[in-house]
Every structure is written in structure tokens, then in C-alpha cells.
Amino acid sequence: MKEMSVVKKSIITAVCLALCVVLPQAFHAIPNAGSVYLPMHIPVLLCGLICGWPFGLLCGLAGPALSTLFTGMPPVAVLPVMIIELAVYGLVSGLIMSLIRTRKTYVDLYISLIIAMVTGRIVAGLARAFIFARGATTMATWAASYFVTSLPGIIIQLVLIPTIVFALMNARLIPRRYPKSA
Amino acid sequence: MNRLPTGMYLPGDSPIHRLDPRVKLLGLFISVTAIILVRPLIGYGVILAFLAFTVALSGLSIKIALNSVQRLSWFFLVIFMMNTFFYSPENAWFSWWIFTPSSAGLMQGVDVVLRVVFALVASNVITSSTAPMEITNALEALISPFKLVGIPAEQIAMILSIAIQFIPTFSEETEMIRKAQTARGARFDSKKLTEKAAAVLPLVVPIFLSAFKRADELSIAMEARGYRSASGRTRKKFAPLKVDDYFALLIVIAICILQILIR
Numbered sequence: 001m002k003e004m005s006v007v008k009k010s011i012i013t014a015v016c017l018a019l020c021v022v023l024p025q026a027f028h029a030i031p032n033a034g035s036v037y038l039p040m041h042i043p044v045l046l047c048g049l050i051c052g053w054p055f056g057l058l059c060g061l062a063g064p065a066l067s068t069l070f071t072g073m074p075p076v077a078v079l080p081v082m083i084i085e086l087a088v089y090g091l092v093s094g095l096i097m098s099l100i101r102t103r104k105t106y107v108d109l110y111i112s113l114i115i116a117m118v119t120g121r122i123v124a125g126l127a128r129a130f131i132f133a134r135g136a137t138t139m140a141t142w143a144a145s146y147f148v149t150s151l152p153g154i155i156i157q158l159v160l161i162p163t164i165v166f167a168l169m170n171a172r173l174i175p176r177r178y179p180k181s182a
Numbered sequence: 183m184n185r186l187p188t189g190m191y192l193p194g195d196s197p198i199h200r201l202d203p204r205v206k207l208l209g210l211f212i213s214v215t216a217i218i219l220v221r222p223l224i225g226y227g228v229i230l231a232f233l234a235f236t237v238a239l240s241g242l243s244i245k246i247a248l249n250s251v252q253r254l255s256w257f258f259l260v261i262f263m264m265n266t267f268f269y270s271p272e273n274a275w276f277s278w279w280i281f282t283p284s285s286a287g288l289m290q291g292v293d294v295v296l297r298v299v300f301a302l303v304a305s306n307v308i309t310s311s312t313a314p315m316e317i318t319n320a321l322e323a324l325i326s327p328f329k330l331v332g333i334p335a336e337q338i339a340m341i342l343s344i345a346i347q348f349i350p351t352f353s354e355e356t357e358m359i360r361k362a363q364t365a366r367g368a369r370f371d372s373k374k375l376t377e378k379a380a381a382v383l384p385l386v387v388p389i390f391l392s393a394f395k396r397a398d399e400l401s402i403a404m405e406a407r408g409y410r411s412a413s414g415r416t417r418k419k420f421a422p423l424k425v426d427d428y429f430a431l432l433i434v435i436a437i438c439i440l441q442i443l444i445r
Contacts, residue, residue, distance in 0.1 A: 005405065007401050007404055007405055007409060007410070008401035008405075010337060010340065010341050010344075010401075011341075011400050011401040011404070012397045013341050013345075014340075014341045014342070014343075014344035014345040014348060015345070015348060015393045015394065015397040017341065017342070017345035018344075018345045018346075018348035018349050018352050018393070019352060019389065021345075021349050022349060022352040022356055023356075023386070025353065025356070026360070026382055026389070027382055033382075037382075039386075042386065046390070058338060058341065062341075062342060062345075066342070066346070068301075068305070069210075069309065070305070070309060070349060071250055071253075072298060072301065072302035072305065075294075075297075075298045075301070076217065076218060076297065076298065076301045077294065077297065156383065160386055163387060164386075164387055164390045164391075167387060167390075167391060168390070168391065171391060171394075171395070173391070173394040173395060173397075
């Protein structure tokens with residue numbers, strides 16, 4: 001399977017954007033699911049990993065805004081921080097994925113994923129501390145909200161995202177990263 | 183998800199339906215800014231009166247305007263309780279373990295919930311009275327100045343337009359997959375949160391596979407028809423804004439300025 005065209009990357013980005021709205025709705029039956037299971041992060045990270053950083057960045061910027069417009073979630077008050085956090089996820093996951101080539105797809109995926117997840121949380125914490133919640137953000141509240149409360153979501157992302165990427169590769173819906181070793 | 187999908191377009195001929203989509207979208211952004219800025223009680227009164235007037239003018243029922251509010255009742259309850267019980271230990275009614283309920287917390291809870299409800303109603307009115315394609319065209323028109331700094335506005339608008347059109351399709355597919363998983367024994371209605379979460383997670387992979395299959399089919403169809411890039415394509419040319427549009431925009435701007443002045 002050859003490299004994806006810009007048209008296909010655009011459509012995949014559109015699909016991930018739509019899933020940024022639909023996927024959290026599937027979790028709404030669970031109270032506080034958005035901040036625990038982080039369903040909106042999955043399409044953004046996937047978009048960055050599969051389509052590259054420009055598309056991942058767009059998905060991260062527009063996904064939460066579109067979801068707020070259509071479903072009211074995330075609430076307007078947390079939307080700016082969430083946009084910054086998801087934009088960094090999309091940008092960094094795509095960027096690292098394009099820079100790293102270890103000849104093993106799952107290693108590339110995990111390195112990109114973990115760096116993106118950590119960077120996004122750091123940038124979101126800095127944005128809160130210096131812009132959106134100046135004086136109200138401490139190291140403890142940052143660690144609690146971005147690593148403790150959302151621990152189930154982090155585990156889900158680390159398990160599900162590589163699984164989804166391999167499932168898409170096996171279904172020939174996206175090209176394999178290393179065709180010969182596959 | 184068995185109810186009317188949030189933000190679904192409902193055709194009509196009300197003054198709100200007839201407004202230029204660019205004005206509606208811009209008005210939504212300005213009114214959300216006004217909602218964020220709202221401070222004293224009179225500010226809430228102004229926003230409430232404005233939203234009630236807009237809903238009445240749009241011809242939408244209260245039920246539709248408050249559609250997503252009902253869905254988020256759990257979220258509102260959690261936010262309200264968290265603010266009431268944890269907001270401030272000063273002047274607490276009583277203190278027990280980690281709970282310090284106070285009047286300040288209660289007011290903060292009401293404040294947060296009201297703001298989200300107001301923003302939800304505003305966005306519901308706009309998305310219910312504007313066709314998805316109109317929203318896309320308006321968005322493209324509003325972001326077109328970014329072309330000057332090299333941002334591909336047409337491509338972004340195309341991606342957003344396809345995303346908006348996919349939302350109802352994927353909602354239906356998620357519901358179908360959910361029913362299929364229920365038939366296989368998934369317990370979505372369980373009262374235990376762990377069982378609910380365990381039931382929701384197996385939905386994720388099939389949803390992505392189905393969504394990417396659609397993306398694959400659509401991109402093949404577009405490329406087969408010669409689609410290469412969004413730039414250089416013909417698009418709807420908007421008519422100049424009418425008096426009604428300017429008047430609507432003026433009202434929303436006035437409300438936003440009023441909120442800044444009375445803060």
C-alpha cells in the first residue's frame with residue numbers, strides 16, 4: 001500500500017474530528033467520564049500518529065471547539081486549556097512519529113505517544129499556571145488532575161491507540177509503516 | 183442517544199433561520215464571550231432575557247433548546263456538588279472530613295452550571311436553525327483572512343464540513359454497535375460504574391474501524407472523481423449582509439459590551 005494522499009489524510013482528520021464529538025457522548029452514561037477516561041484524546045492522538053503533525057494539530061485545535069459547539073462538552077470555561085492540551089498532543093505525536101524510525105512500529109508508536117502525552121500535560125499545566133488559573137494552580141493540583149484522576153484514561157490510551165493502529169493496518173485502511181518487516 | 187441528536191438542523195422560516203450564517207456564527211462567539219464575562223445578578227438577567235428572546239424568535243421549542251442540558255444532568259450535579267462541598271473552607275456551614283459546604287461554594291456551583299447551560303442553549307439555537315453546509319460556508323468565509331498568512335483555509339473548511347456531516351452518521355453507528363454489544367451481553371445499564379466502563383470500552387475499536395472504513399471509501403470516491411485540492415474550487419458566494427443581520431450583530435455586541443461595563 002502506497003503513502004496516503006493529502007485527500008485521504010484530510011478525510012481521516014475529518015473523521016477523527018467527528019469522533020471527537022461522538023466518542024465522548026458514548027461515555028456520557030458514566031459520571032465524570034470526560035476527565036477520567038479522556039475519550040476525546042484518542043482521536044486526536046490517532047490523527048497525529050497516522051496523518052502527521054499539521055493534521056494532528058488541526059484535529060487538536062478544532063475537535064474540542066466542535067464538541068463544545070454541538071454538545072456543550074467540554075464546558076466553555078475549560079475549553080481554552082483543553083484546546084491547547086489537545087493541539088500539543090496532535091502536533092507532538094505527529095512530529096515525533098515523523099522523526100523516529102526504529103524499524104519497529106509499536107516502538108515508534110509508544111515513544112511518540114508517551115512523549116506527546118507528557119508534553120501535552122506539561123504545556124496544559126503551564127497554560128493553567130501562567131494564563132488561565134494564575135495563582136490557583138499548584139504542582140499537586142496539576143499532578144492530581146493530569147495524572148491521578150485521569151490514570152484510567154492514560155492506561156486506556158496506551159492500550160487502545162496502538163491496538164487501533166494495528167487493527168487499521170491489518171484491515172488495510174492505512175498503510176503499514178514498515179511494509180517489508182510486516 | 184435515543185433522543186433527538188444534539189445540534190441537529192431543524193428547517194424553518196423564523197427570523198433566526200433567515201439570518202446570514204456568518205452573522206449567526208459570529209453572534210454565537212460574541213454571546214459565548216458575554217456569557218463568560220457575566221458577573222452580577224443583573225448580568226445573568228440580561229443573558230437569560232436575551233436567550234429567551236432568541237429561542238422564542240427561532241420558533242424552536244424549549245425542549246429542543248434545552249436538549250443537551252438534560253443529557254448533561256449528571257455532569258451538572260457533579261460540578262454543583264463539588265463546588266458546594268469543596269469550594270471554600272471559610273464561612274463553611276459545618277466541616278466534616280474533607281467536606282466544607284458553604285454559601286460561597288453554593289453560589290459558585292450555581293454560577294458555573296448557569297454559564298454552561300447558557301452557552302449550551304446559545305449553541306443549540308444556532309446549530310438547530312442553521313444547515314450544516316451553511317455553517318461550513320460561514321466558517322470558511324470567517325477564516326478566509328488566514329489565507330493571507332499561508333493557512334489553507336479552504337482545506338480546513340473542507341475538513342470541518344466533512345466532520346460536521348459525519349457526526350450524525352457516527353452517532354447512529356455508535357448506537358448500532360452499542361446495541362450489538364448489548365446483544366452480546368455488555369451491561370450498559372448496570373448501576374456499577376466499573377461494569378458500565380467495561381461495557382463502553384469494547385465500543386471504541388469497532389467505532390474507529392467503521393469510521394476509517396468510511397474515510398477510505400470517501401477518499402477513494404473523491405480521488406476517482408478528480409478531487410485533488412480544496413483550493414481553486416468554486417464555492418457559494420454570500421449575498422451582502424441585510425439590515426436584519428446588522429441589527430442582530432449590533433444587539434449581540436451591545437450585550438457583550440454591557441456585560442463588560444457592569445462587571
